[in-house]
């Protein structure tokens with residue numbers, strides 16, 4: 001069957017059909033340049049400042065889910081079958097401000113105003129999901145929005161008061177939900193979609209078999225899931241990436257299966273989608289999860305992308321390796337699974353054959369006696385890349401460490417296990433002395449680099465101190481090592 005030669009989506013209240021869509025055209029450029037919807041601002045063009053925040057609604061197992069996304073790194077072609085909502089759509093037909101906007105005015109949440117549309121969209125998304133948020137929920141929701149003027153306190157106060165201005169039940173997106181769902185259902189393609197010129201082509205496979213087929217035909221194509229890495233290759237480095245195979249819409253890659261023994265996540269599951277299952281199965285990862293990027297990036301970025309990018313400083317690999325996770329790769333010929341640590345071969349090199357894509361990840365749930373921790377060290381608490389990240393997992397029986405799995409990011413060319421430190425713990429009494437020996441053994445495991453995030457000495461000291469910290473948090477305080485050693 002011939003591919004569908006156009007994409008279809010809803011922009012505010014208008015249905016759009018577009019065929020001339022280059023793969024790398026961003027939603028932000030489309031809104032501001034093609035549609036003159038200039039309420040959505042461009043600050044950084046790299047997903048950091050949130051000035052470009054819009055809502056994207058998409059069908060997930062038949063129900064409509066709205067998320068805040070960074071329009072600057074979201075590619076237009078990936079929005080087939082979605083509903084894009086911009087700031088222009090918030091005020092009513094009579095011009096009255098939306099409750100979120102009115103609260104921002106009344107609480108002096110806007111000064112120069114450049115960041116304001118982005119904040120309003122993030123707070124709008126929060127209000128719809130959680131009309132009476134706590135202060136912590138507000139702060140988490142605006143992690144991905146930067147303001148140079150107001151100092152955040154008035155914005156947080158506005159967010160806490162929005163519910164007194166109106167109820168989400170009366171909001172347009174709630175009232176029109178059934179009609180919008182029907183419109184989006186009618187837009188879901190029955191065949192592969194292909195748009196854009198030959199040198200900037202976008203392909204949206206119709207299902208997983210079709211994805212395998214596309215990659216068998218064009219193994220050098222660029223896979224794009226959430227585009228939170230690839231978006232920057234385009235906006236910052238102007239890198240040609242055609243042909244592009246978008247996979248973020250594939251429901252088959254969005255499975256989340258939690259059993260008594262494992263959590264299996266499809267590669268296309270976003271951080272936001274994974275969060276409830278992660279918190280349930282691995283409570284120690286809850287706070288760590290909130291430290292990954294900001295809400296917009298967590299709404300777009302996928303687990304598969306964080307693994308497949310092969311970055312030595314991705315946040316999920318060290319923690320997943322420490323938990324004994326296994327990755328499944330798929331291609332037209334079938335599937336194969338391997339321990340996640342074996343996937344990372346060298347800097348920029350993963351164990352992937354032509355046509356392979358990351359299909360899923362299986363994470364075993366903790367065994368009895370297993371103690372786990374996840375640590376992220378970065379310059380800023382929020383929305384920053386790790387200088388060092390660690391996953392530490394030890395099993396203890398009758399006071400003896402029977403197994404230790406320790407993995408670090410930011411310490412080597414790949415996310416890597418600390419074999420010597422693990423050996424220093426295994427078979428030893430679960431005590432301060434063993435952790436001190438493990439901390440010292442790290443010097444044999446790693447020779448980190450100095451870069452603008454951290455010096456080699458800092459990384460080495462921090463990694464050792466994270467092992468000491470693990471003991472302080474999970475061991476017997478009476479046996480604590482010299483507190484001076486702890487960062």
Ligand SMILES: Cc1cc2nc3c(=O)[nH]c(=O)nc-3n(C[C@H](O)[C@H](O)[C@H](O)COP(=O)(O)OP(=O)(O)OC[C@H]3O[C@@H](n4cnc5c(N)ncnc54)[C@H](O)[C@@H]3O)c2cc1C
Pocket residue numbers: 046047048222223224225226227228229230231247267268291292293294297300301302303304305306307308309313314315316356357358359383384385386
């Ligand atoms: C502002 C900002 C903050 C960030 N903060 C963090 C942070 O705190 N911690 C962190 O770890 N990362 C962070 N990132 C990086 C990024 O969000 C993550 O790496 C994310 O998980 C990438 O997923 P994605 O779906 O967006 O990947 P994409 O950008 O779509 O793809 C990334 C790479 O993976 C490949 N790929 C994607 N899916 C598959 C698949 N299923 N099979 C094979 N290849 C695939 C792509 O071809 C590409 O090479 C941040 C990014 C931004 C823009």
Ligand code: FES
Pocket residue numbers: 041042043044045046047048049050051052053070071072073
């Ligand atoms: S313009 Fe800064 S996040 Fe998009």
Ligand code: FES
Pocket residue numbers: 109110111112113114115116146147148149150
């Ligand atoms: S009001 Fe000026 S940047 Fe936020």
